[in-house]
Amino acid sequence: MKDSFFRSMTWLHTWVGLLMCWLLFLIFFAGTISFFRHEISLWNQPAVHSIENNKVQQSALIDAGLEYLGKTAPDANRWWIGLPSPRQPEVQVSHRHSQPDGQRDKWIDERLDPNTLNQVDGLVDTRGGNFFYRLHFDLHYMDRKLARWLVCLASLFMLIALISGIVIHKRIFKDMFQFRPQKGVRAWLDAHNLSSVLALPFHLMITYTGLVTLIFMLFPDPANTLYEDGVKGFRADFYPERQRTEATEQQLSTPAFNSAFEHFRLNWPEQKIKRVIVDHPSNMSATIKIYGDNGTLIRDEHPYWQYSGTTGELLKTARLDPSSGEVLYGGMIAVHSGRLAHPGLRWLYFICGIAGCIMIASGCIMWAKRIRERLKPEQSPSFGLKLVEALNLGTIMGLPLATAGFFYANRLLPADIADRAEKEILAFFIVWLASAIAAGIRRNKRVWQGFAYLNAITWLLLPICNALTTNGNLMTYIVEGKWILASFDLAFLATAAAFALQGKKLSSKVNAVKVKPAQKRTLNREQKA
Amino acid sequence: MIYGLATLLCFGAFYAFAMAKTPHYKSVFGSRPSQKQTQQFKLAAWIIILLSFLVNLTQAIGYGSLMFCGQMALSVLLIALCVTYKPHWLRSLLYVLPITTGALAILIAVL
Numbered sequence: 001m002k003d004s005f006f007r008s009m010t011w012l013h014t015w016v017g018l019l020m021c022w023l024l025f026l027i028f029f030a031g032t033i034s035f036f037r038h039e040i041s042l043w044n045q046p047a048v049h050s051i052e053n054n055k056v057q058q059s060a061l062i063d064a065g066l067e068y069l070g071k072t073a074p075d076a077n078r079w080w081i082g083l084p085s086p087r088q089p090e091v092q093v094s095h096r097h098s099q100p101d102g103q104r105d106k107w108i109d110e111r112l113d114p115n116t117l118n119q120v121d122g123l124v125d126t127r128g129g130n131f132f133y134r135l136h137f138d139l140h141y142m143d144r145k146l147a148r149w150l151v152c153l154a155s156l157f158m159l160i161a162l163i164s165g166i167v168i169h170k171r172i173f174k175d176m177f178q179f180r181p182q183k184g185v186r187a188w189l190d191a192h193n194l195s196s197v198l199a200l201p202f203h204l205m206i207t208y209t210g211l212v213t214l215i216f217m218l219f220p221d222p223a224n225t226l227y228e229d230g231v232k233g234f235r236a237d238f239y240p241e242r243q244r245t246e247a248t249e250q251q252l253s254t255p256a257f258n259s260a261f262e263h264f265r266l267n268w269p270e271q272k273i274k275r276v277i278v279d280h281p282s283n284m285s286a287t288i289k290i291y292g293d294n295g296t297l298i299r300d301e302h303p304y305w306q307y308s309g310t311t312g313e314l315l316k317t318a319r320l321d322p323s324s325g326e327v328l329y330g331g332m333i334a335v336h337s338g339r340l341a342h343p344g345l346r347w348l349y350f351i352c353g354i355a356g357c358i359m360i361a362s363g364c365i366m367w368a369k370r371i372r373e374r375l376k377p378e379q380s381p382s383f384g385l386k387l388v389e390a391l392n393l394g395t396i397m398g399l400p401l402a403t404a405g406f407f408y409a410n411r412l413l414p415a416d417i418a419d420r421a422e423k424e425i426l427a428f429f430i431v432w433l434a435s436a437i438a439a440g441i442r443r444n445k446r447v448w449q450g451f452a453y454l455n456a457i458t459w460l461l462l463p464i465c466n467a468l469t470t471n472g473n474l475m476t477y478i479v480e481g482k483w484i485l486a487s488f489d490l491a492f493l494a495t496a497a498a499f500a501l502q503g504k505k506l507s508s509k510v511n512a513v514k515v516k517p518a519q520k521r522t523l524n525r526e527q528k529a
Numbered sequence: 530m531i532y533g534l535a536t537l538l539c540f541g542a543f544y545a546f547a548m549a550k551t552p553h554y555k556s557v558f559g560s561r562p563s564q565k566q567t568q569q570f571k572l573a574a575w576i577i578i579l580l581s582f583l584v585n586l587t588q589a590i591g592y593g594s595l596m597f598c599g600q601m602a603l604s605v606l607l608i609a610l611c612v613t614y615k616p617h618w619l620r621s622l623l624y625v626l627p628i629t630t631g632a633l634a635i636l637i638a639v640l
Contacts, residue, residue, distance in 0.1 A: 177543075
């Protein structure tokens with residue numbers, strides 16, 4: 001019985017893992033990069049690189065933002081003021097305008113330098129880190145709902161694979177530090193085990209909380225029984241700030257924005273503000289929405305205050321004193337998104353995410369290697385094996401290359417080109433598609449090696465491309481203490497080094513492939529045992 | 530700085546966990562460990578890892594536990610890489626690691 005239980009778990013782990021592994025790799029990869037979402041947005045916008053860290057008080061910044069928006073966009077239907085943080089040095093001032101004939105409202109994004117309160121010139125149209133953030137659960141080109149269901153299914157598979165993996169591993173503590181790179185397929189198993197075990201708490205946490213982020217789509221029944229219009233009603237109750245206020249016919253002549261902020265500062269003097277939104281700023285239905293900053297607290301939704309823009313009185317608050325359910329739910333999402341993390345923890349998150357990518361990649365490579373090893377010399381590989389190998393190569397080596405392509409497109413596309421943000425994303429997908437086609441044609445060790453060196457060269461040239469197209473480079477970043485930008489260049493170089501090392505390893509294996517028969521025998525014995 | 534101390538402690542704990550395993554001990558020190566040594570390493574590892582967790586928790590319970598998970602991942606990664614590729618680096622750490630950790634702890638206490 002024990003033997004058959006162990007075998008059925010192995011079967012489950014293998015097939016559940018294989019079926020979704022490429023989608024999971026994409027989700028893990030995009031998610032890992034999204035830990036640096038705001039940093040990527042900063043890197044992608046060279047015009048804000050020169051902004052010094054903010055020393056001005058928040059209240060002065062809000063006043064300046066309101067004044068600026070009042071001058072430039074009095075007829076907008078929404079103002080958005082995002083206050084600077086250590087990850088984002090500039091003040092975000094965006095305004096949204098209604099479009100004729102039922103088209104989607106149009107956002108215009110502008111930035112202010114918090115130290116001079118002047119508008120920042122030379123912004124380029126880019127999605128920045130938000131692209132990877134959305135790719136993580138919306139998969140970009142796909143219908144949003146379908147994509148989220150797919151991501152849910154993939155996470156569920158991941159959770160099953162993780163748990164069955166723990167069951168079949170058995171030697172978690174015994175083999176914790178074991179990695180034997182000379183031992184053929186055994187080395188891949190070691191890499192798979194090592195990358196899973198070293199970040200096991202992270203993997204379990206991120207997969208489980210990932211499912212929780214979409215829980216109301218997966219499990220709408222409680223909301224459906226409690227609210228008349230189901231999940232929609234629940235959301236309206238839980239997120240009062242997302243309720244739309246309709247504009248009235250009357251224009252607002254004397255806005256009471258100042259008295260609203262005075263009331264707020266008097267009653268919550270210590271509260272840091274994350275962002276301020278004003279709906280219908282020049283209308284009698286004007287509403288001011290203030291979102292508090294959570295800092296490093298483990299909670300995701302911001303405390304919220306809603307003021308009337310006409311009278312300046314407090315209309316609504318939310319989550320000032322969250323219930324235990326809110327604390328649990330918000331806590332899980334906060335832990336998943338890692339928005340609370342300071343740079344130290346952020347890098348640890350990133351390392352764990354990379355470990356997850358390696359875990360998935362080594363798993364799918366191992367599957368293909370095992371099948372190939374069992375082939376007799378005269379046997380030709382099946383279509384399934386070829387497909388798995390092509391998807392492995394195209395995904396594992398193609399995605400990093402495509403990411404580099406995205407960064408290059410950001411620096412090299414002309415600033416005034418139409419739909420620039422979309423074209424950056426197009427560059428990402430074109431590079432990925434090209435890699436996939438190359439992988440479809442040929443997938444031997446040479447091609448893997450070629451991809452490794454191509455990746456190495458591409459990532460190596462990225463800091464140089466950055467230095468040539470912007471005003472800064474690694475040296476000036478270090479001298480001026482711009483650590484976020486400096487770590488980008490260093491991370492690019494480290495990625496290049498890792499790929500170069502991979503290329504070198506692959507070339508040594510091409511020569512050493514003949515020495516293996518003895519090892520193969522022991523492997524076969526291990527598999528039979 | 531306190532998180533730095535916790536990271537060093539965590540690394541030390543996994544160092545001791547690795548040295549409590551005969552093959553890793555052999556690759557680092559070249560000889561087989563006595564049973565007593567193995568037990569001492571294991572005991573030290575458990576005490577130090579508990580200490581590291583507590584140091585993290587003194588900062589913040591939620592944030593500290595997240596830091597602790599990350600520190601464990603980093604420590605296991607570094608130890609595994611060292612044991613595989615540069616085992617002799619780990620030999621001197623037996624003395625360097627307690628000294629640096631102690632020095633940092635004293636520095637924090639003084640400041």
